[in-house]
Amino acid sequence: MKKNRGMIVAFVTPALIIFSIIFLYPIIRTILMSFYKIENVTDSMSEWSFSGLANFNKLLTTPLFGTAMWNLFRIWFIGGIIVMSTGLLFAVILTSGIRFKRAFRAIIYMPNIVSAVALATMWLQYVYSPKYGLLKDIFTFLHLDSLASIQWTDTNHKFWALLFAYCFGMVGYHMLIWLSGIERIGVEYFEACTIDGANKFQQFRHITLPLLKGVVKTNITMWSVTSVAFFVWSQLFSMVTTDTTTITPMVYMYMQVFGAGNAMTERNAGLGAAIGVVLSVCVVCIFVLTNKLLKDDDYEI
């Protein structure tokens, strides 16, 4: 197809201009800040004190930040697998011709809209409660007493409690993204291969999945972006003071920029900026990697 220079410029420029106005200054400022020691995040440059790579060095040598990155990795990887596969499963089921599709879709998406404050409170005080919790009731009903007596929110289990609660709320969102990808594939393809005698699994493997490559990339990218920003849920599961089991880089960054909870700890917004740089680089790496691994093919649809 002929490359129309004028059209390219006209189409890209508005987005680029707005992007530059909004993001360019903060991003450059953040990168610069990561090399300084700064007290307030909006201090003018005259109040910054140069520290070179000290911030990044500190991140590498602080065990708590390492714990935070490890937690983030597990959330991203394990949570990602859970959410993506469950979302895909639901999307496939919904497009396989069942009834009440719209109702199911809306109900599965609902938790994503409910405020995290309410969801977290509900999980903590209702589902996981060791006194009258839902899980305790279910396990007691099934006579699985050892499972019923587990304290789901103590140090040994809190991470998994948090992960499961978070994933539950995210499935609907990613299911919608899968749906929008599957719906693009014309119905006649499925009809054709049903006529040809393929069953549901074969259809899925040979038609749906390859055509979803692009959506896979979108899903992974979006999941990565929301994962690195994991913050509110950690805060809700660990009020006032942070937990080693729920801390994520964003939580650590917040502590460095605004101080830790009620105690007035030393703040370094430059360290916070360094964390921002690290997270951003992570996301870009994942994006570039998925693009390399999942090359776009031009399918005749």
Place this chain on the structure above:
Amino acid sequence: MKKILALVLTACMVVPMTACAGTAATTTAASTSAAADSTTTAADGTDAAAQSDATVVYWSMWESTEPQGQVIAKAVEAFTAETGIKVDLQFKGRTGIREGLTPAMDAGTVIDMFDEDIDRVNTAFADYTMDLEKLSAKYDYEATANPGLIAACRDVADGTLKSIPYQPNVFAFFYNKAIFTEAGVTGVPATWAELLDACAKIKAAGYTPITCDDAYITCMIGYHLARLVGEEAVVDIVTNNKWDDPAVAQFAIDYAELYSLGYLSANISGNVWPAGQNTELALGEAAMYLNGSWLPNEVKDITGPDFSWGCFSYPALAGGVTGTEAANYGAQVMAINKDSKVSDEAFQLICYLTQGEYDQMMSVESVGIPADTSNTQWPVMLSDVQPVMAALTTRYSWAAGVESNADMTAVIKANVLNLCGGNITADEFVANMKAGKS
């Protein structure tokens, strides 16, 4: 299509550029009202006549729907009616102040006064606060102010008065008096031995002696260590990782003992706030909880008005450096922006809010402690707190300084929770802390 698009975009970009209206200003229009008489409560007459076109911009940490916020709104209305000084009151909430105040002031937004916690204002916001010594002397503020609080305000600001306290609070053991009576515990424990004694009786009566939540568990180790070696040493231990200090081992042994004797709640290691205080303490299953004087207000919907609250300071320990006269007490404070042009009017507003009628109203509506010593009537639920607070002479900072090292707090928390839940022994606790892992 493209033309419309271009038009819209141009409009979007041109309008902000041409909308520059000079330096950042407040959004309220300053109207000149006719009434110029002001009824200041000030003693001397310099600058006493308030300009009726002065507006005090007040950013508050409360939400407009919180009882404190509602009282402040009422007070501001009455203040303007009385003095003619206009107030632009904005409820920013915790986030808006903690995260948004300094950027706004850095950006030159006109903010005359703000409030937050005493420590935050005097450390994080210290560069933005105005010295209030002169104004305080002018309005003779200290005549009726709580001396301990004013001293604390001076203390955290290195000797100068830069903030005015209100909504005082104290951190101590809060207990269910009904359980104490039923278990036959007379008086309050003043030493650790007495505390163990009381726990034994309470346990025998079928109640849980002590409970806590993950949010406040670090206060328990903080206070225990501070009782043994004083706050400065605690800060030293935590910041320089001196976990081989014998006080740490002593804490581990003491709390392991509490666990093995069954004096701690079975849920303590898994309690996520507010589970412990709401489901155990407020419902009358547990007896004691190391918490702040805001606790009765927080759980009043669950306890009902008939709950009898008791209070005692963290017990003294054998061979300890500090005793029951030391605790964390503090307040929310109001401060004035050092660049404020209406500091006198702002201070008048501060006086109005933190003294007399509206201070009393704040105390009643929020079940809090009054700031004005002439308001001698405390809420009934906090009556036991009065003697505790009066007896305090040494001020700990939050959690007695054990949270001073942001990189260690999470580790301390995890280990203390495990210790209290019986998942690790006292030796393992010390070993974990030395190794810096949980």
Place this chain on the structure above:
Amino acid sequence: MKNFKHAPINWKKETHLLPGYIILLIWVLFTFMLLGWVICASFSTTRDIFTGDALRFPTGLHIENYIKAWNSQNVSVFFTNSLVYAAISCALLILIAAPCAYVLARFTFLGKKAIQNGFVAAMGVPAIMIVLPLFCVISQIGLLSSALSNRVVLVFLYIGINIPYTVIFLVTFFANTSRSYEEAAAIDGCTPIKTFWKIMFPMAQPGIITVTIFNFINIWNEYFLSLIFANSDEMRPVAVGLYSMINSMKYTGDYAGMFAAVVIVFLPTFILYIFLSEKIIGGITAGGVKG
């Protein structure tokens, strides 16, 4: 909306789909139990919630939670603000981001990779680092001084913050569409620009709809940006007002009230989602152009 009375139920087909139904029903049941608890809690009292009796209503239904929550904030003013901000922002977002995504998907040109990576990098930078410095600069320029410019700035920010997300989202949609349409259109004499607006844009409808719904809900619920930039109450969107209500309930220990406030926050968002997904998706059948 499908009229179930007239379509005969194909039982054979339904049994084949039974495993799917079962899986969905289990999940839906779980969702109802969890969200149902939230709703029950909102009609309950704080005490009942923490004694574990939220589902049993020992003291009956408490509607006063909702009355209190509704009266505490000037909700109707906020609603109009939010609606206006979100609607304008979403429309402009698509107009600006869709062409950009199309071009990024279809053509190779200098800077294409840099632009995409730049967008993704921008999404990875924490919001605090973006919003606060921006606020300083914008405020110092004086753009927040008048009500109108404050609103324009807000809308501009809502759009700008979501551009990377929308573009990246739509790039894959355009990338996976067959080039044969554009070739056919070119043969027919259609200019590339017209080809885009008349053919490719409609073809990407599922993606555009989905991302618009997400954008709308994001902007509707946007709290931090609005809190920092909306200087006065009259330009505040609903999220700030309602979240401040939720926060205040939490701080005063009024959990029943908090859940009522949460439901009040959730309902309009959910209704909007239903409205958007039904009306818009319903109006556009997935067929469009057959290959």
